[in-house]
Amino acid sequence: GQSLEQPSEVTAVEGAIVQINCTYQTSGFYGLSWYQQHDGGAPTFLSYNALDGLEETGRFSSFLSRSDSYGYLLLQELQMKDSASYFCAVTYNFNKFYFGSGTKLNVKP
């Protein structure tokens, strides 16, 4: 089976750095994705890691450790508009993706 664990809620202040962790257990693994979803909106793609290490895209970075079945999303210089839910998702062949339950990020002024 497949299972993904991520914290349900995180709160941080504007300008701070926050890390959202994701641990997974899957019968097969190819890569880990991260998506952002604002209330009432559709998920939007943030990043994808297939290899170990850190991938940086502007204020957002994503990390993967395949040996630990663990990844995280790092958000720097937090802005109010970053308040949203963040989902990690795993795939083993791009035919099917399994999403976590999501982490609700609250950014306070």
Place this chain on the structure above:
Amino acid sequence: DTGVSQDPRHKITKRGQNVTFRCDPISEHNRLYWYRQTLGQGPEFLTYFQNEAQLEKSRLLSDRFSAERPKGSFSTLEIQRTEQGDSAMYLCASSPQGGETQYFGPGTRLLVL
């Protein structure tokens, strides 16, 4: 690039009725996915098409659910004999071959009374 579109955006139906949703993916995207999302949860995979071929279907999907992508372009998801538990947001996503990015549509919110 007009993005992924879904129709209708909202649907209210009575228990026992059939409903059909449509998804128009980004043109030239040959991969198309359907998901279901309930409040406070992540998208739950339902089915996957590569062009017109349905290659994956969730074991959680009952026989009341069926999906098609007849010409490898738009797709439809039909739910027969709807139940209150079917109330959810139904999301469609597409991606190009070899691309790890899924582009999601705005979703169809279904309410079964």
